[in-house]
Amino acid sequence: MDKLTRKQKKKLAGYPLWADIMQKDFKRNPEEAYAYLKNALKEYEKDRNEALLLLALRRVAEAVGVKKISEKTGLTRQSIYKALSAQGNPTLKTLDAILKALGFTHSFRLI
Numbered sequence: 588m589d590k591l592t593r594k595q596k597k598k599l600a601g602y603p604l605w606a607d608i609m610q611k612d613f614k615r616n617p618e619e620a621y622a623y624l625k626n627a628l629k630e631y632e633k634d635r636n637e638a639l640l641l642l643a644l645r646r647v648a649e650a651v652g653v654k655k656i657s658e659k660t661g662l663t664r665q666s667i668y669k670a671l672s673a674q675g676n677p678t679l680k681t682l683d684a685i686l687k688a689l690g691f692t693h694s695f696r697l698i
Contacts, residue, residue: 609646609650610649610650613650614650614651617690620689621691624644627639627640638674641670641671641673641675642671644686645671648685653667656685656688659687659688660684660685660688662681662684666681671685
């Protein structure tokens with residue numbers, strides 16, 4: 588990808604980032620967050636890229652509010668960020684607590 592010139596960077600500085608737009612949408616519309624996570628899980632099932640799945644969970648968690656999730660789960664904000672980082676390796680208990688705080692659950696289906 589080509590680097591942006593200073594003039595281009597300055598022009599773009601006034602526009603919101605895509606991640607910011609998504610987070611606002613997820614906060615207003617839980618169905619959008621659900622569709623996003625569902626798609627992220629489908630992609631994970633294809634390529635087993637845990638980092639991208641955790642990033643998707645993190646984006647939704649940030650939209651809802653990590654502080655709010657922390658209060659609901661009893662987990663510290665730091666442990667939530669760590670669990671949902673690219674290097675995160677959350678336990679099933681932690682993942683379950685975060686999903687529940689987000690209003691989701693995990694489930695099994697036949698393949």
